[in-house]
Amino acid sequence: MTKEEFLHLQHSESVxxxxxxxVFAGLLQHQSLTAENEDELVERSIAIATKLALRAEQVIKSDEEWVKKATGSAYLLG
Structure with missing residues (x-):
């Protein structure tokens, strides 16, 4: 029997x-998956996805980043 692995990802990690x-699926459209390049393609996919997420975080401000002041007006944290 193979060893089971359990993951508990935070929401941002699952995204x-x-x-x-x-991204991985897109890379496979242009490159065949082999035992030799699998790890490289996985790492590249994660790097690209992380880069996209970090850039989106810089540009997009979510509802949770707005805080309502006691006076009733809102301001952006950060």
Whole structure:
């Protein structure tokens, strides 16, 4: 019997993992998957997905980044 692995990803980690899977699928459209290049393609996919997520974090401000002041107005943290 193979060893089971369990993951408990935070929401942001699962989003980046999904992005990496999409990037990985895109890379496979142009390059064949082999035992020799699998790890390289996985690492490249994760790096690209992480880069996209970090850039989105810089540009996009989510609702949770807005804080309502006691006076009723809102301001952006950061």
């Amino acid at each position: 980046v993992a999904q992005m990496a899977a999409t």
